[in-house]
Amino acid sequence: MSDLQPTRTFASLGVPAPIVAALAAGGITAPFPIQAITLTDSLAGRDLLGRGKTGSGKTIAFAIPLVTALAKSDERTRQGSPRGLVLVPTRELANQVAATIAPLAKAMGLRHTVVYGGVGFGNQTAALKSGVDIVIACPGRLEDLIGQGHCRLDRIQVTVLDEADHMADMGFLPGVKRIMDRTPSDSQRLLFSATLDNDVKVLIDRYLHNPVNHALDPVDSPVEAMTHHQVETTLGDKLAVVTRLAAGPDRSLLFTRTKHGAKKLVQQLGKSGIPAVELHGNLSQNARERNLADFSSGQVKVLVATDIAARGIHVDDVRLVVHVDPPAEHKAFLHRSGRTARAGAEGLVVTVVTPEQRKDVRSMTRAAGIKPIVTEAVHGKHPLLESLAGPAQPPRTIAQIDHIAQHGRPGRPQPAAARPQGQGRPGAPGARSGRPAGPASRRRQSSGQQSGQRAR
Numbered sequence: 001m002s003d004l005q006p007t008r009t010f011a012s013l014g015v016p017a018p019i020v021a022a023l024a025a026g027g028i029t030a031p032f033p034i035q036a037i038t039l040t041d042s043l044a045g046r047d048l049l050g051r052g053k054t055g056s057g058k059t060i061a062f063a064i065p066l067v068t069a070l071a072k073s074d075e076r077t078r079q080g081s082p083r084g085l086v087l088v089p090t091r092e093l094a095n096q097v098a099a100t101i102a103p104l105a106k107a108m109g110l111r112h113t114v115v116y117g118g119v120g121f122g123n124q125t126a127a128l129k130s131g132v133d134i135v136i137a138c139p140g141r142l143e144d145l146i147g148q149g150h151c152r153l154d155r156i157q158v159t160v161l162d163e164a165d166h167m168a169d170m171g172f173l174p175g176v177k178r179i180m181d182r183t184p185s186d187s188q189r190l191l192f193s194a195t196l197d198n199d200v201k202v203l204i205d206r207y208l209h210n211p212v213n214h215a216l217d218p219v220d221s222p223v224e225a226m227t228h229h230q231v232e233t234t235l236g237d238k239l240a241v242v243t244r245l246a247a248g249p250d251r252s253l254l255f256t257r258t259k260h261g262a263k264k265l266v267q268q269l270g271k272s273g274i275p276a277v278e279l280h281g282n283l284s285q286n287a288r289e290r291n292l293a294d295f296s297s298g299q300v301k302v303l304v305a306t307d308i309a310a311r312g313i314h315v316d317d318v319r320l321v322v323h324v325d326p327p328a329e330h331k332a333f334l335h336r337s338g339r340t341a342r343a344g345a346e347g348l349v350v351t352v353v354t355p356e357q358r359k360d361v362r363s364m365t366r367a368a369g370i371k372p373i374v375t376e377a378v379h380g381k382h383p384l385l386e387s388l389a390g391p392a393q394p395p396r397t398i399a400q401i402d403h404i405a406q407h408g409r410p411g412r413p414q415p416a417a418a419r420p421q422g423q424g425r426p427g428a429p430g431a432r433s434g435r436p437a438g439p440a441s442r443r444r445q446s447s448g449q450q451s452g453q454r455a456r
Contacts, residue, residue, distance in 0.1 A: 013039040015064055016071070022107040023060070032057030035064070037214045042190060043068055047208040050192045052216035058192045059100045062086070062160045067101065069158050069188065070133050071108035077131040081152050084112075084134035085183065086160040087176060089167040090308075091116035091138060091285065092292060097162060098136050105134060115151075117141040118285035125150045139167070139175035146182070153182040161191045161203065166335075168199035170308065180207050194338070195331060226337060229350045229388060230365070230372035232358065233380060240380025241352055242324050243272050246302045248389030250319035251295070254304045255336050257325035262304045265324065269302060273395020276302035301393075307332055315339070320389065323351040326361050330368035348388055 010020045010031055023029070031039065034052040042048050042065035052058055070084050077083075086101075088094050098114045105112050112134035113127035124141070128150050135142070135151070145151045159180065161167070167176055180189075180203075189208050193200055204211065233241045246252055246269055256262045259280040269276040277291035277300050295303040296315050307327065321340045327333050333351075340347025351372065353361050365372055375384050386392070 008036050010035075010039075010064075014043045015039065016068055016108070018107040019064060019067065019104050022103045026103060028060070032060070034058055034214075034216045035061045037216065039064060041212045041214070042188075045069065045188055047189045047211040048191070049204060049208065049211045049213045050190070050216075051194065051196060051214070052192075056216055058162070059097055062162065062190045062192055063097075063101045063104055065188075065190065066134065066158045066160060067104045067108050067110060070110055073157060075155065075157070077111065077133050078155065079131050080128045080150055081155045082128075082132055082135045083155055083157045084160075085153065085156050085158070085179075086134070086136040086162060087139060087142075087167065087179065088136065088162045089138065089170050089172060091118060092279075092288065093163060094136050094138055095289070101134065101136065110134060112136065115141050115145060117144075118288075121145070121148075121150075139172045139179060142179060143175055146179075153179065154184065156183040156187050158188045158190065159183050161189070161193075164191050164193040164200045164203060165195045165197055165331075168197060168203075173199055173202070176203065177206070194335070226340065226347050226349050228337075228365070228370050228372040229348065229384070230353055230361065230374045231350055231377050231382070231385070232353045232355070232374065233377040235354045235356075237377065237380035238324075238352060238354060239268060241377050241385065242322065243269060243274065244380070244385045244392070245320065245322050245350060245352075245389045246274050246276065247272075247392040248301075248320065249393055250301065250390060251298070251315070251317055252302050252320040252322060252389070253318050253339050254302065254322045254324050255327070256304060256306060257327070259306055261325060262306055265304050269304075270398065270401045273397070273401070274302060274393075275300050275396055275401045276304055279303055279305040281306070281308060307336065319347060321347065321349045323349070326351050326353065326357055326364065328364075330364050333364055333368050333370075350388060 008031060010023060011017070013031065013036065015023075034050060034056045038048060038050045038061050042062070050058060050061060066084050066086070073083065075083055086097055088097055094114050094116050098112060101112055110133040111131065113124065113132045113136070115124050115135055115137035117138060117140055121144075124145065125148075128135075128145065142151065146153070161176065167173065189211075191200070191204060191208060191211075231241055242254065242265070246254060254265065254276075256265055259282045262278045262280045263282075266276045266278045277294055279288060279291055283291070291300075291303070292315075294300040304324075318340045321337055323333070323336060327336060337349045340349060351361060351365075375382055377385065
């Protein structure tokens, strides 16, 4: 365990002044612990293994040394040949990472783009052709672009593996190895992960050279700021419990086991007057971005997600996480729960348990190091539900919910965390610089994808 230095500033850690100013402009004036313990080594060019809970600030911890190293380099931007690479498991996370990197890269005169599947190749190949310094990519689409001759990795100076454990869990490890094999062996490698499994150790042993290891927390440790509750109810009363938990005024994130379950729950909540959006693998990229944007902006307070899709959710101020369907193993439980109590904030986690699930959930929470407060909700009711969710909001009519789903509130902002970065066509607003395209451009992009421009 590394010693923390909470009194350190970004400047005292060696962060360049333009980046310090860009961070301050975004309201970030002091380093989080994971940043304070890693930046000295990463800025010195060392390979690094950083481990910390979700929401601990890992993205800024690797974004700063990545941007700093490329800005100091004498190498110039070349067509189809980036110098910095960030590999992530999901498209949502790719956009989240890009939103963090964008102001820092701009401050140092660098350009970036995002690469993932589910959308057409055109904008991505155009950005690469025009020349970018940093590529934030999902492994599958990046390999496609490499195979088509649009991208090469022989000039990579810094590679970041973000959420390495989740990339391994999702079966991306072979692709990650093929991509890493294409990067120069003497380049800097930074690996950040919440947990260290055997698969992640393979990546560390093969690609990191004498890495410094900074662990902010023990592996799989629960977050102290979370309060865990286990609400036991019958299968017939389960929907009533979940509906009451979702009816509060604050953001809540509900997890289901399947895509069908997520879609069905959104429909059931809608019939009860609660607007909700879904996030799962069956949605188009446009729908995923729109739903996440509505949730991030607060336009919709309830997001229903599956495990895989939710691995890219980095939204602050999620007060309540509900395990509608308890996961099968404790790592997924901790990851789901980590969507609340981010960056030191407090959060509530509720696991809804039927009698048939009680034994398995008990074993899972024990493995996760959690001792939940157990409450029985008879007939789907208990005063605790209101205490957890807050006062129920006035129900919306079906027409109001449909209008929100189709149109949203006029003029609602699209949060930076949910915007695709650097995907505009060359010369359009947002191209290469990381700035989001304007409304007219977004409509054109949406129209193009709906007309059949889809990747596998």
